[in-house]
Amino acid sequence: MNELFRKFAQKTSQVVGSSWAFIIAVLIIIVWATTGPIFHYSDTWQLVINTGTTIITFLMVFLIQNTQNRDAKAIHLKLDELLKGVKGARTQLVDLEDLSDAELEDLQKEFKRIQEIESNKRSSKKSAKPKN
Numbered sequence: 001m002n003e004l005f006r007k008f009a010q011k012t013s014q015v016v017g018s019s020w021a022f023i024i025a026v027l028i029i030i031v032w033a034t035t036g037p038i039f040h041y042s043d044t045w046q047l048v049i050n051t052g053t054t055i056i057t058f059l060m061v062f063l064i065q066n067t068q069n070r071d072a073k074a075i076h077l078k079l080d081e082l083l084k085g086v087k088g089a090r091t092q093l094v095d096l097e098d099l100s101d102a103e104l105e106d107l108q109k110e111f112k113r114i115q116e117i118e119s120n121k122r123s124s125k126k127s128a129k130p131k132n
Helices: 002-016 019-034 043-085 091-098 103-127
Strands: none
Touching: 002 043, 019 043, 043 091
């Protein structure tokens, strides 16, 4: 069942993310809007678009979430592999997604300090170079 849903979600996200899907959606709205005078802008006329968009949005939330979860997992695995393969990399960074928000904030501050130190080193090297 999971494999069937995965394939369905992946294919559907490709289709509805295309320019053709957008054009079709715009055409549906144009057709709906132009039929307003025919149906005297009735409650039923409004209910048709409201119900349709609500159902589509509700279902798309699950498809998009499934696709994003898979993409995020794949990216994490690829980055984990790179961390393991780079000499000197801190492999304890592999499971960052399991850290608390406070731990992630602390790590972000640490990387900001590292970046500032490196930036200062580069600035010092540039100013120490003799001018020709």
